[in-house]
Amino acid sequence: MSSTRSGRSGRRARALWFFPVPALALYLFFFAYPTLQAFQYALTDWDGYSATYHNVGLHNLTRLATADDTFRNAAENNLKLTVVVVLAQTALALGLALYLVRTTRASTLLRAVFFLPTVLSSVSVAFVWRFVYDPDGGLLNSALRAVGLGGWQSVYLGNPNTAVFWLALTQVWFHAGQMMVVFIAGLQAIPRELYEAAELDGAGRWSRFRYVTWPLVAPATGIVLAYTTVQSFKAFDLVLGLGGNPPGPALDILSTRVYTTFSNNQFGYAAAQSLVFMALIALLTWVQRRAIRRATA
Amino acid sequence: MTKTLRPAVLTLGVAVVVLPLLVVLFGTFKTLPQLFDSPLSPPSSPTLDNYRQAVDEGGLGTAFVNSAVVTAGAVLLTLVVASLAAFFCARVPGRAGWIVFGVLVAGLAVPAQAAIVPQYVLFDRLGLTDSLLGLILVDTTMTLPTAVFILGGFLRSIPEELYEAAELDGAGPLRAFRSIALPLTRPALATTAIFLFVMDWNDLLYPLLFVRSQDQRTLPLALLNFQGEFLTRYPLLFAGVVIASAPVVVVYVLLQKHFVSGLTAGAVRG
Numbered sequence A: 001m002s003s004t005r006s007g008r009s010g011r012r013a014r015a016l017w018f019f020p021v022p023a024l025a026l027y028l029f030f031f032a033y034p035t036l037q038a039f040q041y042a043l044t045d046w047d048g049y050s051a052t053y054h055n056v057g058l059h060n061l062t063r064l065a066t067a068d069d070t071f072r073n074a075a076e077n078n079l080k081l082t083v084v085v086v087l088a089q090t091a092l093a094l095g096l097a098l099y100l101v102r103t104t105r106a107s108t109l110l111r112a113v114f115f116l117p118t119v120l121s122s123v124s125v126a127f128v129w130r131f132v133y134d135p136d137g138g139l140l141n142s143a144l145r146a147v148g149l150g151g152w153q154s155v156y157l158g159n160p161n162t163a164v165f166w167l168a169l170t171q172v173w174f175h176a177g178q179m180m181v182v183f184i185a186g187l188q189a190i191p192r193e194l195y196e197a198a199e200l201d202g203a204g205r206w207s208r209f210r211y212v213t214w215p216l217v218a219p220a221t222g223i224v225l226a227y228t229t230v231q232s233f234k235a236f237d238l239v240l241g242l243g244g245n246p247p248g249p250a251l252d253i254l255s256t257r258v259y260t261t262f263s264n265n266q267f268g269y270a271a272a273q274s275l276v277f278m279a280l281i282a283l284l285t286w287v288q289r290r291a292i293r294r295a296t297a
Numbered sequence B: 001m002t003k004t005l006r007p008a009v010l011t012l013g014v015a016v017v018v019l020p021l022l023v024v025l026f027g028t029f030k031t032l033p034q035l036f037d038s039p040l041s042p043p044s045s046p047t048l049d050n051y052r053q054a055v056d057e058g059g060l061g062t063a064f065v066n067s068a069v070v071t072a073g074a075v076l077l078t079l080v081v082a083s084l085a086a087f088f089c090a091r092v093p094g095r096a097g098w099i100v101f102g103v104l105v106a107g108l109a110v111p112a113q114a115a116i117v118p119q120y121v122l123f124d125r126l127g128l129t130d131s132l133l134g135l136i137l138v139d140t141t142m143t144l145p146t147a148v149f150i151l152g153g154f155l156r157s158i159p160e161e162l163y164e165a166a167e168l169d170g171a172g173p174l175r176a177f178r179s180i181a182l183p184l185t186r187p188a189l190a191t192t193a194i195f196l197f198v199m200d201w202n203d204l205l206y207p208l209l210f211v212r213s214q215d216q217r218t219l220p221l222a223l224l225n226f227q228g229e230f231l232t233r234y235p236l237l238f239a240g241v242v243i244a245s246a247p248v249v250v251v252y253v254l255l256q257k258h259f260v261s262g263l264t265a266g267a268v269r270g
Helices: A007-018 A021-041 A059-067 A069-100 A105-119 A122-133 A139-146 A163-188 A192-200 A205-216 A218-233 A236-243 A254-263 A267-296 B002-027 B032-037 B049-056 B060-091 B095-109 B112-125 B132-156 B160-168 B173-184 B186-202 B205-210 B219-229 B234-254 B256-268
Strands: none
Touching: A007 B060, A007 B173, A021 A267, A021 B060, A021 B095, A021 B112, A021 B132, A059 A267, A069 A105, A069 A163, A069 A218, A069 A254, A069 A267, A069 B002, A105 A163, A105 B002, A105 B234, A105 B256, A122 A139, A122 A163, A122 A236, A122 B002, A122 B219, A122 B234, A139 B002, A163 A218, A163 A236, A163 B002, A163 B256, A192 A205, A205 A218, A218 A267, A236 A254, A236 B205, A236 B219, A254 A267, A254 B112, A254 B205, A267 B112, B002 B234, B032 B234, B049 B060, B049 B234, B060 B095, B060 B132, B060 B173, B060 B186, B060 B219, B060 B234, B095 B132, B112 B132, B112 B205, B132 B186, B132 B205, B160 B173, B173 B186, B186 B234, B186 B256, B205 B219, B219 B234, B234 B256
């Protein structure tokens, strides 16, 4: 390895090769190996307890693509959730970051407040919002009645057509502060002189945002978009907390669908679903990266 | 216009974040009718019954201890194996270091749900489902890629000269790791530890998959079961929320800077 070293220290350096062994052993045995096995399981009809199972080829995949309304429903919900959360959370996080980018006492405190929900567990957040959304006497409806907007009251999660949007709102409340911090770091990396130069050229507030801030904060925007997308696919805990286990069709997303299939002892089919789930996330991330590269090129 | 808009928007934002949490905190000391009557007011005749019931009936006492054991075990194990691996990646010249790093970090791209079926079967065969040790191992595996990623970046930034000096003094890799790398990466270790703490403490997926018996439940799982048992007994649910969140929130208030950088480093890894 290191030809420049003397024999003694070379022998010593060999000890270094044992350093990654525990990490690799854990990782390969408990994670990489099962991940690869998922491909093998996905081709079977194994139920999780029988001693035997059949190889069914691509049957699970065709079933998933053509004959499974619950999976399609979960995919649609997930898509709605992702689109709404990505747009709303990114805009809100950037807005807050622009307001709080200058480090003063007040803005440091406010950043801490907006970040706070991120540290809570998803189940805790779900329980907070169960009460916010409770149709009888919950926080939102009480507040609407108190300010004379009783006509705007709603059943929130109880309406199957809009439930997923209320889920999206909770997710934004949960994680906007975290993405705000990413944007603040991005904004602080923009050199002051650029704004001064733009101001000298007579650029107004909007032009300065459009031609200085927006292009230069793009790397942070890319991170936020990618992370928020993946996060909205991982909203698993939040959905179980808000919608129950298993969640009803209105709140079912891909991760909860995979889990429900697994709980129903359809191990082979659940493995197939999990692989499609993984592929969808990979595809979305790839499309996003390309779009960001093109937009900022 | 914007001069008045800014404070208005920020005040509204703070209210949206703080009010629900305040309602929850106050609500833990109220009865259900009191909560519905005046959700925002401080408790008029505070009661600790909700906490008592959450611990006695909801089993949150046991769950708290289990969560503490699993989190402490997983955070420590991850820090040890990840820092050793990251040290290797930073110190071994050429391709080998990068290959190990690449293999370990590749896990970042794979969502946990991808492997749950075979993982369950594997842990079940090893007798590691329904056991805290199993949770420690699976949590470690789940967080290992992020930990290696964060620590690897810091360890690479340590100048080669420091190690060369130590080698001239006859220090082997283990001593170089202990007396040079570890002290210098302390901030990164703290950042990583906090990220791991939050991930492990709040994890629901693996306890949900693996744990069957009541006495092996961790907090998020015990809390999730509240929803079925106590449906709309909100003050009780809220007491559960406060018990489950208190340790993380306390650490957040004490170590805010590390917290923000820890969770952000975890996010920005992509």
